[in-house]
Amino acid sequence: MKQMSENLDNRLQSDSQLHVAKIVASMPDEPVSMVWRSNLNETLRANAVTAKRKKFVFNFLSPVAGLGIACTLAIVVMVRPPAAHPRTPIVGQPPVVSNSLEAGLVRLHQDDVRTSDVAGTGLNPTEAINDANNSDSSDSSYDSGDDFEF
DSSP states (O other): OHHHHHHHHHHHTSHHHHHHHHHHHHSOOOOOOHHHHHHHHHHHHHHHHHHHHHHHIIIIIHHHHHHHHHHHHHHHHHTOOOOSSOOOOOTTSOOOOTTSHHHHHHHHHHHHHHHHHHHOOOOOHHHHHHHHHHOOSTTOOOOOSTTOOO
């Protein structure tokens, strides 16, 4: 750190720096005019109003635009045209009008029933608890494989 400050001091004491310092010192000291200050203040006020307007647009209109886009997307998703190929009804059930809320609920229930018919109901939580409580390490049917001969 000392070496850096010494290097800066040496550079500031160079002939070119001393020459610039003499030129700046010899310049006349002019007071700033009131007209110039007034123009500066008017320019700053105009820029402040523009900055406030930009801040308003960004802080208020950006969320409004985002909500508008989200609402438009929701409307497009909810009001989409019906599928090109209608589903075939299950045998023995009355047909349901395809564009109603009730029809959607019925189709959802039918799909759920078909899925549970294919996959089965799985293991009941009470069966899992009973199986866990009934299994002892002593009467386990698991064979370690010691009886096998090769």
